[in-house]
Amino acid sequence: MTDISNAQLLERLTAAAENVSAKLGALTDSDVLDPTDLPGWTRGHVLAHIAHVSTAVARQAEYALRGELVDFYDGGPGGRTQAIEMNAGHTAAEHRDYIATAFTRALTVLGGLEESQWELPVSYRNSDIRGVALAYWRELVIHLADLQLGRGPETWSxxxxxxxxxxxxxxxxxxxxxxxxxxxxxxxxxxxxxxxxxxxxxxxxxxxxxxxxxxxxxxxxxxxxxxxxxxxxxxxxxxxxxxx
Incomplete structure (x- = not known):
């Protein structure tokens, strides 16, 4: 676990989302179809995954605030795979819009948490909202590197x-x-x-x-x-x- 505070974690997530958004600005439809180092995945697959993870994180927190638990992915692992495959072929503009909406949803709910609410239980790894937010940080930073858009592991703090x-x-x-x-x-x-x-x-x-x-x-x-x-x-x- 990391010793950064919840407020600092939210700052790291906001910065990571901004880094992803900045790199997507000049992305073309052709760029979306380029392969990545992840077997069988194009940039479009990675982009769809980033959006889907963001939505999943938001759902975990939203349900936790209501005192409920929900699967991380809507539809479970099968739903995850289906959503990625369905959205991977979107245009660059569609990916940008989808990701922007998902980022706003996730960061809004996390940004509105009171300090004690970070400890509310979620289904992800039988953890709490802080745990799923840390996972979100990993996903955003690592998958930005997977996009091969000039922010590889050498830029990791x-x-x-x-x-x-x-x-x-x-x-x-x-x-x-x-x-x-x-x-x-x-x-x-x-x-x-x-x-x-x-x-x-x-x-x-x-x-x-x-x-x-x-x-x-x-x-x-x-x-x-x-x-x-x-x-x-x-x-x-x-x-x-x-x-x-």
């Missing part, structure tokens, strides 16, 4: 990278312990196995690799017992919803 590394600890397989050596920062250890692999490089590259994305700076090096080795294979994302 130190705060976000450290939070993401903590969240992704469960991706380290049981036999391993990873000693992370980010340049110019103190070392970190994730995992509790007896076999140690050291991974050194830029903090943003380490966070990108742990999140299943391609490191932008290409600085990562892995060593075990003083010998160079391949980067370890990680377990799946520890998330109730993750695009690919």
């Amino acid at each position: 130190k705060e976000f990278c450290l939070y993401l590394i903590g969240f992704l600890r469960p991706r380290v397989p049981e036999p391993l312990q990873l000693k992370l050596l980010p340049l110019a920062l103190p070392p970190m250890t994730v995992g509790s196995g007896e076999s140690t692999v050291s991974v050194s490089g830029m903090l943003t590259d380490i966070a990108a690799w742990l999140s299943g994305r391609t490191p932008s700076m290409g600085s990562l090096r892995a060593e075990a017992a003083a010998d160079s080795v391949e980067l370890p294979t990680l377990l799946p994302w520890p998330s109730a919803f993750a695009a690919k």
Whole structure:
């Protein structure tokens, strides 16, 4: 978990949404059809997912304020897949409008919360509104990088990278312990196995690799017992919803 306050989390979400919106301004219909590094997904799929996640986050908070629980996605996992496929082929203008509406809905309900209401329970991961808002932060920042519009992992803040590394600890397989050596920062250890692999490089590259994305700076090096080795294979994302 991260120690940023709820007010700071709302600021981070607002900034992330603004970054996405700014990058969509010059997007063309042709750009929407371009493939991404996510298998089988075009930019249109990522854009549809961003909008759908925003709506889902809003629903979690809206229902929580009424004392009710609701599935994260309307229609469950099948509804998620169907909505993404249905909306992926929209024009650039349609994506911009859809995302703008979804951002407004999500940020309005989160921005109107009283401090105690951030702790209201939601169905997502049996957590609370704060938990789903943190997930929303991850989704917006990471999927903006997936759009390949000039805001890749190299632009991720130190705060976000450290939070993401903590969240992704469960991706380290049981036999391993990873000693992370980010340049110019103190070392970190994730995992509790007896076999140690050291991974050194830029903090943003380490966070990108742990999140299943391609490191932008290409600085990562892995060593075990003083010998160079391949980067370890990680377990799946520890998330109730993750695009690919």
